[in-house]
Amino acid sequence: KAGVTQTPRYLIKTRGQQVTLSCSPISGHRSVSWYQQTPGQGLQFLFEYFSETQRNKGNFPGRFSGRQFSNSRSEMNVSTLELGDSALYLCASSMTGWVTDTQYFGPGTRLTVL
């Protein structure tokens, strides 16, 4: 069974640009969560999608948005990039999003903002 895949793995953008990251969950998983990992702030929850609906949201500005498609693939978008958005963005999938399931993480997309 294929794991969680994230594309691209590495990305370089400049301030003010926007970026879209993609996450393909494990087959059969309907919940996708996104996390930001930085040296300063550590791992922080961004949002979670289940069956194309945002079910949970962390404390991030509106520049961070996401969506989920009918095949459970998810994208997150960051508009008007800032230097502080440089981070490893991780997505994770599980069947239902409840802790009774196991959540699997992808390898991440490393975003560098110049």
Place this chain on the structure above:
Amino acid sequence: AQSVTQLGSHVSVSEGALVLLRCNYSSSVPPYLFWYVQYPNQGLQLLLKYTSAATLVKGINGFEAEFKKSETSFHLTKPSAHMSDAAEYFCAVSDRRSNDYKLSFGAGTTVTVRA
């Protein structure tokens, strides 16, 4: 709000020695608790999770953790360290009342293993 504190940002152990990583939570209601490992340039891998009444939780790769409500702790241990255990370890919590994976992570502990 749920939060966790990991004591010690770096731990160095000898191969074959006990690995002990400390995690304390702050919550009015005992939360769900998790330990994850992250190897360089990789995502997170779940080692174990505490979700039910069993306070001693066994995980993968020989790790286990014990939930102690009186101490608000969920320390991770492994009796004998291997070189392959060198990685960063994260403790995380989620709210038992919501039952979901909205995780709050600790700052992480980097483990190095000396030959």
